[in-house]
Amino acid sequence: MNTREIYCCGCGREVAARLTDGVEIYPHRDDLYDLPFWKCDTCENFVGCHHKTKDRTRPLGCIPTPELKRARMRMHALIDPVWQDGKMPRGKLYAEISKGIGREYHTAETRSVEEVDIAYAVAKSVVAAIASGGMR
Numbered sequence: 012m013n014t015r016e017i018y019c020c021g022c023g024r025e026v027a028a029r030l031t032d033g034v035e036i037y038p039h040r041d042d043l044y045d046l047p048f049w050k051c052d053t054c055e056n057f058v059g060c061h062h063k064t065k066d067r068t069r070p071l072g073c074i075p076t077p078e079l080k081r082a083r084m085r086m087h088a089l090i091d092p093v094w095q096d097g098k099m100p101r102g103k104l105y106a107e108i109s110k111g112i113g114r115e116y117h118t119a120e121t122r123s124v125e126e127v128d129i130a131y132a133v134a135k136s137v138v139a140a141i142a143s144g145g146m147r
């Protein structure tokens with residue numbers, strides 16, 4: 012069995028995650044059957060992989076809980092349109108969020124809903140500053 016030490020947000024510690032695929036994770040999505048996933052067998056949460064890269068089983072980040080996934084989706088709904096619409100380059104936006112939270116920000120590396128909420132508040136003020144023309 013292929014296992015890998017990954018931080019699991021559900022368990023609150025590093026776990027020996029098990030490599031599996033979309034057949035187990037998304038049984039109703041046969042388009043995802045070939046994709047690799049790392050699953051924590053203790054809490055049954057899982058994380059996807061950088062499957063389009065050479066190292067296709069490299070995890071995207073830590074293993075999130077469903078609540079954390081929802082918080083991250085909220086964050087993406089707020090920040091993705093900003094760089095997608097060209098209001099600010101993606102790199103600069105992430106740099107602004109990182110500055111606001113005091114360390115480098117990566118959505119996939121967030122470990123708790125609280126952590127995402129803090130970054131979300133920062134992102135909101137950045138978005139507001141852009142909207143008021145105070146930031147280019």
Ligand SMILES: [Zn+2]
Nearest residue numbers: 019022051054
């Ligand atoms: Zn777990």
